[in-house]
Amino acid sequence: MPMQYETSDTVCPVARSVGVVGDKWTILVLRELYMGTTRFEEIQIQTGATPQMLTSRLKALETDGLVERKPYNEKPLRYEYQLTGKGWDFYPVIYALRAWGEKWCKGDEEGVAMHFVHRACGHDVGLASVCPHCGVPVERKDLQASISERFLDERTARREAFKRK
Structure with missing residues:
Protein backbone atom coordinates (compact mmCIF):
# COMPACT_ATOMS: atom_id res chain seq x y z
CA MET A 1 0.00 0.00 0.00
CA PRO A 2 1.53 3.37 -0.99
CA MET A 3 2.37 5.91 1.69
CA GLN A 4 0.21 9.00 2.07
CA TYR A 5 1.94 12.21 1.07
CA GLU A 6 1.03 15.84 1.52
CA THR A 7 0.37 15.81 -2.24
CA SER A 8 -2.48 13.33 -1.92
CA ASP A 9 -4.90 16.23 -2.02
CA THR A 10 -4.02 16.92 -5.66
CA VAL A 11 -4.65 15.02 -8.85
CA CYS A 12 -1.35 16.33 -10.30
CA PRO A 13 0.77 13.28 -11.22
CA VAL A 14 4.00 15.30 -11.04
CA ALA A 15 3.32 16.36 -7.44
CA ARG A 16 2.40 12.82 -6.47
CA SER A 17 5.48 11.35 -8.20
CA VAL A 18 7.77 13.80 -6.44
CA GLY A 19 6.18 12.67 -3.19
CA VAL A 20 7.50 9.17 -3.87
CA VAL A 21 10.92 9.76 -5.47
CA GLY A 22 11.58 13.48 -5.09
CA ASP A 23 14.82 13.65 -3.15
CA LYS A 24 18.49 13.16 -3.96
CA TRP A 25 18.95 10.02 -1.89
CA THR A 26 16.01 8.15 -3.38
CA ILE A 27 17.14 9.00 -6.92
CA LEU A 28 20.70 7.85 -6.16
CA VAL A 29 19.44 4.61 -4.59
CA LEU A 30 17.41 3.93 -7.71
CA ARG A 31 20.44 4.73 -9.89
CA GLU A 32 22.41 2.08 -8.03
CA LEU A 33 19.67 -0.50 -8.39
CA TYR A 34 19.52 0.15 -12.16
CA MET A 35 23.29 -0.33 -12.27
CA GLY A 36 22.88 -3.76 -10.66
CA THR A 37 23.94 -2.85 -7.13
CA THR A 38 21.63 -4.77 -4.80
CA ARG A 39 23.32 -4.91 -1.39
CA PHE A 40 22.99 -2.33 1.35
CA GLU A 41 26.69 -1.67 1.94
CA GLU A 42 27.52 -1.14 -1.74
CA ILE A 43 24.49 1.12 -2.21
CA GLN A 44 25.67 3.10 0.83
CA ILE A 45 29.21 3.35 -0.55
CA GLN A 46 28.12 4.55 -3.97
CA THR A 47 25.47 7.02 -2.81
CA GLY A 48 27.30 8.40 0.23
CA ALA A 49 24.13 8.07 2.29
CA THR A 50 24.32 7.44 6.02
CA PRO A 51 23.01 4.04 7.13
CA GLN A 52 19.93 5.73 8.64
CA MET A 53 19.24 7.73 5.45
CA LEU A 54 19.64 4.67 3.25
CA THR A 55 17.47 2.53 5.51
CA SER A 56 14.65 5.07 5.43
CA ARG A 57 14.83 5.43 1.62
CA LEU A 58 14.88 1.68 1.02
CA LYS A 59 11.94 1.17 3.40
CA ALA A 60 9.97 3.90 1.63
CA LEU A 61 10.74 2.41 -1.80
CA GLU A 62 9.68 -0.99 -0.50
CA THR A 63 6.46 0.42 1.00
CA ASP A 64 5.68 2.17 -2.27
CA GLY A 65 6.25 -1.03 -4.22
CA LEU A 66 9.32 0.03 -6.26
CA VAL A 67 11.70 -2.33 -4.44
CA GLU A 68 11.43 -5.70 -2.78
CA ARG A 69 13.75 -7.11 -0.15
CA LYS A 70 15.02 -10.66 -0.57
CA PRO A 71 17.26 -12.57 1.85
CA TYR A 72 20.63 -13.61 0.45
CA ASN A 73 22.16 -14.84 3.73
CA GLU A 74 20.55 -16.70 6.62
CA LYS A 75 23.09 -16.25 9.46
CA PRO A 76 23.38 -13.41 9.90
CA LEU A 77 20.20 -12.52 8.07
CA ARG A 78 21.07 -10.16 5.21
CA TYR A 79 18.90 -8.80 2.42
CA GLU A 80 19.42 -7.54 -1.07
CA TYR A 81 17.11 -5.17 -2.86
CA GLN A 82 15.50 -5.87 -6.22
CA LEU A 83 13.48 -3.55 -8.41
CA THR A 84 9.86 -4.51 -9.00
CA GLY A 85 7.95 -3.83 -12.21
CA LYS A 86 6.92 -0.50 -10.74
CA GLY A 87 10.56 0.28 -9.99
CA TRP A 88 11.64 -0.59 -13.53
CA ASP A 89 8.88 1.63 -14.90
CA PHE A 90 10.68 4.62 -13.32
CA TYR A 91 13.83 3.95 -15.37
CA PRO A 92 12.96 6.38 -18.21
CA VAL A 93 13.01 9.20 -15.65
CA ILE A 94 16.54 8.28 -14.54
CA TYR A 95 17.58 7.91 -18.19
CA ALA A 96 16.22 11.39 -18.93
CA LEU A 97 18.02 12.85 -15.87
CA ARG A 98 21.23 11.25 -17.16
CA CYS A 121 21.80 -2.96 -34.17
CA GLY A 122 25.01 -2.58 -32.13
CA HIS A 123 25.14 1.22 -32.25
CA ASP A 124 25.66 3.65 -29.38
CA VAL A 125 22.44 5.56 -28.70
CA GLY A 126 24.27 8.49 -27.11
CA LEU A 127 21.83 10.41 -24.93
CA ALA A 128 18.77 9.53 -27.01
CA SER A 129 15.78 7.36 -26.19
CA VAL A 136 13.75 2.37 -32.92
CA PRO A 137 12.62 3.63 -29.48
CA VAL A 138 14.76 1.93 -26.82
CA ASP A 153 37.62 4.86 -11.21
CA GLU A 154 35.37 7.18 -9.19
CA ARG A 155 33.24 4.27 -7.99
CA THR A 156 36.32 2.19 -7.15
CA ALA A 157 37.83 5.07 -5.17
CA ARG A 158 34.61 5.39 -3.12
CA ARG A 159 34.69 1.67 -2.34
CA GLU A 160 38.36 1.81 -1.29
CA ALA A 161 37.80 4.91 0.87
CA PHE A 162 34.89 3.16 2.60
CA LYS A 163 37.05 0.11 3.38
CA ARG A 164 39.75 2.33 4.94
CA LYS A 165 37.26 3.84 7.42
Missing part, protein backbone atom coordinates in the same frame (compact mmCIF):
# COMPACT_ATOMS: atom_id res chain seq x y z
CA ALA A 99 20.80 12.82 -20.60
CA TRP A 100 20.00 16.24 -19.14
CA GLY A 101 22.91 16.03 -16.70
CA GLU A 102 25.37 15.02 -19.43
CA LYS A 103 24.29 18.03 -21.49
CA TRP A 104 23.91 20.71 -18.82
CA CYS A 105 25.77 19.70 -15.66
CA LYS A 106 29.28 18.85 -16.82
CA GLY A 107 31.99 19.97 -19.17
CA ASP A 108 32.63 18.36 -22.56
CA GLU A 109 36.13 17.39 -21.42
CA GLU A 110 34.65 15.05 -18.79
CA GLY A 111 33.22 12.63 -21.34
CA VAL A 112 30.07 10.58 -21.02
CA ALA A 113 29.84 8.57 -17.78
CA MET A 114 27.76 5.69 -19.18
CA HIS A 115 27.48 4.44 -22.74
CA PHE A 116 24.43 2.56 -23.98
CA VAL A 117 24.53 0.40 -27.09
CA HIS A 118 21.34 -0.72 -28.81
CA ARG A 119 21.56 -4.52 -28.70
CA ALA A 120 19.50 -4.98 -31.88
CA VAL A 130 15.46 6.49 -29.88
CA CYS A 131 18.36 4.74 -31.59
CA PRO A 132 19.86 7.29 -34.00
CA HIS A 133 21.03 4.48 -36.29
CA CYS A 134 17.84 2.47 -36.79
CA GLY A 135 15.18 4.86 -35.43
CA GLU A 139 14.06 0.79 -23.28
CA ARG A 140 16.58 -0.34 -20.68
CA LYS A 141 16.16 -3.98 -21.68
CA ASP A 142 17.19 -3.05 -25.24
CA LEU A 143 20.50 -1.50 -24.17
CA GLN A 144 23.90 -2.84 -23.23
CA ALA A 145 25.42 -0.47 -20.67
CA SER A 146 29.12 0.18 -20.18
CA ILE A 147 30.66 2.49 -17.64
CA SER A 148 33.39 4.94 -18.62
CA GLU A 149 36.84 4.45 -17.16
CA ARG A 150 36.57 7.76 -15.32
CA PHE A 151 33.23 6.82 -13.68
CA LEU A 152 34.53 3.34 -12.86
Whole structure:
Protein backbone atom coordinates (compact mmCIF):
# COMPACT_ATOMS: atom_id res chain seq x y z
CA MET A 1 0.00 0.00 0.00
CA PRO A 2 1.53 3.37 -0.99
CA MET A 3 2.37 5.91 1.69
CA GLN A 4 0.21 9.00 2.07
CA TYR A 5 1.94 12.21 1.07
CA GLU A 6 1.03 15.84 1.52
CA THR A 7 0.37 15.81 -2.24
CA SER A 8 -2.48 13.33 -1.92
CA ASP A 9 -4.90 16.23 -2.02
CA THR A 10 -4.02 16.92 -5.66
CA VAL A 11 -4.65 15.02 -8.85
CA CYS A 12 -1.35 16.33 -10.30
CA PRO A 13 0.77 13.28 -11.22
CA VAL A 14 4.00 15.30 -11.04
CA ALA A 15 3.32 16.36 -7.44
CA ARG A 16 2.40 12.82 -6.47
CA SER A 17 5.48 11.35 -8.20
CA VAL A 18 7.77 13.80 -6.44
CA GLY A 19 6.18 12.67 -3.19
CA VAL A 20 7.50 9.17 -3.87
CA VAL A 21 10.92 9.76 -5.47
CA GLY A 22 11.58 13.48 -5.09
CA ASP A 23 14.82 13.65 -3.15
CA LYS A 24 18.49 13.16 -3.96
CA TRP A 25 18.95 10.02 -1.89
CA THR A 26 16.01 8.15 -3.38
CA ILE A 27 17.14 9.00 -6.92
CA LEU A 28 20.70 7.85 -6.16
CA VAL A 29 19.44 4.61 -4.59
CA LEU A 30 17.41 3.93 -7.71
CA ARG A 31 20.44 4.73 -9.89
CA GLU A 32 22.41 2.08 -8.03
CA LEU A 33 19.67 -0.50 -8.39
CA TYR A 34 19.52 0.15 -12.16
CA MET A 35 23.29 -0.33 -12.27
CA GLY A 36 22.88 -3.76 -10.66
CA THR A 37 23.94 -2.85 -7.13
CA THR A 38 21.63 -4.77 -4.80
CA ARG A 39 23.32 -4.91 -1.39
CA PHE A 40 22.99 -2.33 1.35
CA GLU A 41 26.69 -1.67 1.94
CA GLU A 42 27.52 -1.14 -1.74
CA ILE A 43 24.49 1.12 -2.21
CA GLN A 44 25.67 3.10 0.83
CA ILE A 45 29.21 3.35 -0.55
CA GLN A 46 28.12 4.55 -3.97
CA THR A 47 25.47 7.02 -2.81
CA GLY A 48 27.30 8.40 0.23
CA ALA A 49 24.13 8.07 2.29
CA THR A 50 24.32 7.44 6.02
CA PRO A 51 23.01 4.04 7.13
CA GLN A 52 19.93 5.73 8.64
CA MET A 53 19.24 7.73 5.45
CA LEU A 54 19.64 4.67 3.25
CA THR A 55 17.47 2.53 5.51
CA SER A 56 14.65 5.07 5.43
CA ARG A 57 14.83 5.43 1.62
CA LEU A 58 14.88 1.68 1.02
CA LYS A 59 11.94 1.17 3.40
CA ALA A 60 9.97 3.90 1.63
CA LEU A 61 10.74 2.41 -1.80
CA GLU A 62 9.68 -0.99 -0.50
CA THR A 63 6.46 0.42 1.00
CA ASP A 64 5.68 2.17 -2.27
CA GLY A 65 6.25 -1.03 -4.22
CA LEU A 66 9.32 0.03 -6.26
CA VAL A 67 11.70 -2.33 -4.44
CA GLU A 68 11.43 -5.70 -2.78
CA ARG A 69 13.75 -7.11 -0.15
CA LYS A 70 15.02 -10.66 -0.57
CA PRO A 71 17.26 -12.57 1.85
CA TYR A 72 20.63 -13.61 0.45
CA ASN A 73 22.16 -14.84 3.73
CA GLU A 74 20.55 -16.70 6.62
CA LYS A 75 23.09 -16.25 9.46
CA PRO A 76 23.38 -13.41 9.90
CA LEU A 77 20.20 -12.52 8.07
CA ARG A 78 21.07 -10.16 5.21
CA TYR A 79 18.90 -8.80 2.42
CA GLU A 80 19.42 -7.54 -1.07
CA TYR A 81 17.11 -5.17 -2.86
CA GLN A 82 15.50 -5.87 -6.22
CA LEU A 83 13.48 -3.55 -8.41
CA THR A 84 9.86 -4.51 -9.00
CA GLY A 85 7.95 -3.83 -12.21
CA LYS A 86 6.92 -0.50 -10.74
CA GLY A 87 10.56 0.28 -9.99
CA TRP A 88 11.64 -0.59 -13.53
CA ASP A 89 8.88 1.63 -14.90
CA PHE A 90 10.68 4.62 -13.32
CA TYR A 91 13.83 3.95 -15.37
CA PRO A 92 12.96 6.38 -18.21
CA VAL A 93 13.01 9.20 -15.65
CA ILE A 94 16.54 8.28 -14.54
CA TYR A 95 17.58 7.91 -18.19
CA ALA A 96 16.22 11.39 -18.93
CA LEU A 97 18.02 12.85 -15.87
CA ARG A 98 21.23 11.25 -17.16
CA ALA A 99 20.80 12.82 -20.60
CA TRP A 100 20.00 16.24 -19.14
CA GLY A 101 22.91 16.03 -16.70
CA GLU A 102 25.37 15.02 -19.43
CA LYS A 103 24.29 18.03 -21.49
CA TRP A 104 23.91 20.71 -18.82
CA CYS A 105 25.77 19.70 -15.66
CA LYS A 106 29.28 18.85 -16.82
CA GLY A 107 31.99 19.97 -19.17
CA ASP A 108 32.63 18.36 -22.56
CA GLU A 109 36.13 17.39 -21.42
CA GLU A 110 34.65 15.05 -18.79
CA GLY A 111 33.22 12.63 -21.34
CA VAL A 112 30.07 10.58 -21.02
CA ALA A 113 29.84 8.57 -17.78
CA MET A 114 27.76 5.69 -19.18
CA HIS A 115 27.48 4.44 -22.74
CA PHE A 116 24.43 2.56 -23.98
CA VAL A 117 24.53 0.40 -27.09
CA HIS A 118 21.34 -0.72 -28.81
CA ARG A 119 21.56 -4.52 -28.70
CA ALA A 120 19.50 -4.98 -31.88
CA CYS A 121 21.80 -2.96 -34.17
CA GLY A 122 25.01 -2.58 -32.13
CA HIS A 123 25.14 1.22 -32.25
CA ASP A 124 25.66 3.65 -29.38
CA VAL A 125 22.44 5.56 -28.70
CA GLY A 126 24.27 8.49 -27.11
CA LEU A 127 21.83 10.41 -24.93
CA ALA A 128 18.77 9.53 -27.01
CA SER A 129 15.78 7.36 -26.19
CA VAL A 130 15.46 6.49 -29.88
CA CYS A 131 18.36 4.74 -31.59
CA PRO A 132 19.86 7.29 -34.00
CA HIS A 133 21.03 4.48 -36.29
CA CYS A 134 17.84 2.47 -36.79
CA GLY A 135 15.18 4.86 -35.43
CA VAL A 136 13.75 2.37 -32.92
CA PRO A 137 12.62 3.63 -29.48
CA VAL A 138 14.76 1.93 -26.82
CA GLU A 139 14.06 0.79 -23.28
CA ARG A 140 16.58 -0.34 -20.68
CA LYS A 141 16.16 -3.98 -21.68
CA ASP A 142 17.19 -3.05 -25.24
CA LEU A 143 20.50 -1.50 -24.17
CA GLN A 144 23.90 -2.84 -23.23
CA ALA A 145 25.42 -0.47 -20.67
CA SER A 146 29.12 0.18 -20.18
CA ILE A 147 30.66 2.49 -17.64
CA SER A 148 33.39 4.94 -18.62
CA GLU A 149 36.84 4.45 -17.16
CA ARG A 150 36.57 7.76 -15.32
CA PHE A 151 33.23 6.82 -13.68
CA LEU A 152 34.53 3.34 -12.86
CA ASP A 153 37.62 4.86 -11.21
CA GLU A 154 35.37 7.18 -9.19
CA ARG A 155 33.24 4.27 -7.99
CA THR A 156 36.32 2.19 -7.15
CA ALA A 157 37.83 5.07 -5.17
CA ARG A 158 34.61 5.39 -3.12
CA ARG A 159 34.69 1.67 -2.34
CA GLU A 160 38.36 1.81 -1.29
CA ALA A 161 37.80 4.91 0.87
CA PHE A 162 34.89 3.16 2.60
CA LYS A 163 37.05 0.11 3.38
CA ARG A 164 39.75 2.33 4.94
CA LYS A 165 37.26 3.84 7.42
